[in-house]
Amino acid sequence: MDSHLAIRARGITKCFGDVVALDGVDLDVAQGQIHGLVGPNGAGKTTLLGLLLGLAVADSGTLEVFGTPVRRAFEAPGGVAGFVDGPGLYPSLTARQNLAALAALRGDDTRSAGIDDALGQVGLTDVADDRTRGFSLGMRQRLGLAAALLGKPRLLVLDEPSNGLDPAGKKHVHGVLTRLAREGTSVVLSSHRMDDLEALCSEVTILATGRIVFSGPLGKLATDSRELDYRLLTSDPERARRLAADAPGIRLADDTAGRQGGEVLVVRALVAALDDLVARLVHEGIALRELSPLVSPLEAAFLALTEQRMTDARQQMTDARQQMTDAQQQETGR
Numbered sequence: 001m002d003s004h005l006a007i008r009a010r011g012i013t014k015c016f017g018d019v020v021a022l023d024g025v026d027l028d029v030a031q032g033q034i035h036g037l038v039g040p041n042g043a044g045k046t047t048l049l050g051l052l053l054g055l056a057v058a059d060s061g062t063l064e065v066f067g068t069p070v071r072r073a074f075e076a077p078g079g080v081a082g083f084v085d086g087p088g089l090y091p092s093l094t095a096r097q098n099l100a101a102l103a104a105l106r107g108d109d110t111r112s113a114g115i116d117d118a119l120g121q122v123g124l125t126d127v128a129d130d131r132t133r134g135f136s137l138g139m140r141q142r143l144g145l146a147a148a149l150l151g152k153p154r155l156l157v158l159d160e161p162s163n164g165l166d167p168a169g170k171k172h173v174h175g176v177l178t179r180l181a182r183e184g185t186s187v188v189l190s191s192h193r194m195d196d197l198e199a200l201c202s203e204v205t206i207l208a209t210g211r212i213v214f215s216g217p218l219g220k221l222a223t224d225s226r227e228l229d230y231r232l233l234t235s236d237p238e239r240a241r242r243l244a245a246d247a248p249g250i251r252l253a254d255d256t257a258g259r260q261g262g263e264v265l266v267v268r269a270l271v272a273a274l275d276d277l278v279a280r281l282v283h284e285g286i287a288l289r290e291l292s293p294l295v296s297p298l299e300a301a302f303l304a305l306t307e308q309r310m311t312d313a314r315q316q317m318t319d320a321r322q323q324m325t326d327a328q329q330q331e332t333g334r
């Protein structure tokens with residue numbers, strides 16, 4: 001047992017009939033960490049979050065939350081709160097009544113001050129006495145977060161919490177989660193928004209068809225990953241361009257000249273080659289005013305993964321067609 005871990009999962013497998021939703025998943029989430037789950041539709045993110053919330057149990061493998069094994073379904077492990085597939089709310093009750101009902105159902109002795117505090121944290125004080133029937137998706141998401149905060153959890157599990165939030169709402173929720181993490185709460189959340197994950201998470205886990213493709217710090221994705229396209233703005237674009245053309249491991253993007261009248265240089269490189277180019281520029285007295293990836297390492301990894309899945313799916317279809325043709329030929333040859 002590692003006392004610094006909020007979550008320790010080893011070899012988690014979960015099937016629904018013939019569908020393998022999770023296939024030998026290992027996951028470590030440190031206390032006070034915001035950990036992002038990302039993956040294409042059907043990758044297994046919600047299933048994993050559901051296991052953490054005690055909505056189901058794994059078919060095999062071990063799952064520990066704060067060092068305690070999670071074995072029983074339909075009971076959230078101690079100190080864990082959150083939601084999957086959107087928060088469940090009573091539309092005919094107000095926001096405040098929803099939270100009171102939830103606290104009563106859980107057997108919490110949360111008083112109205114606790115409810116007001118949770119509503120305040122997510123910015124819903126002004127609509128506390130409005131029926132949730134008229135709430136937008138973003139408001140319902142915020143109320144779901146308030147509900148999760150009621151019991152002052154040590155681990156928050158949130159399925160796409162930014163869904164439906166406008167930019168101000170998103171900033172607000174990000175602020176709440178960041179503050180909670182600073183105070184020691186661990187957060188595991190899924191999102192299809194790479195910018196969200198990059199803004200919030202120190203570590204991410206990328207899932208594809210139930211398997212982990214990557215798990216670790218975001219920074220590691222950049223150094224581990226394939227070549228990326230970088231945008232460079234320098235004090236001397238012409239000389240920088242000539243230097244880049246001669247630098248090892250650097251490829252100039254075709255449309256370099258077109259971007260901002262040739263001011264911006266776009267190169268494709270691994271991190272090590274890019275480091276070398278920056279050193280060369282500085283050595284030549286060329287100032288670097290801006291350097292950023294065109295597509296973030298997380299987005300690049302995600303896109304590569306999706307492309308790989310499509311290639312695999314196309315290959316599977318070709319193989320299946322070939323098998324059918326072979327079978328038909330055998331049949332007619334008899």
Ligand SMILES: Nc1ncnc2c1ncn2[C@@H]1O[C@H](COP(=O)(O)OP(=O)(O)OP(=O)(O)O)[C@@H](O)[C@H]1O
Nearest residue numbers: 016019020021039040041042043044045046047048
């Ligand atoms: N209750 C269930 N019954 C049958 N199949 C299920 C069930 N829950 C999930 N699955 C299947 O398990 C796989 C993983 O689903 P899951 O919802 O965990 O993926 P996800 O990564 O959350 O997807 P999305 O991004 O679309 O929400 C999918 O193939 C899904 O169809």
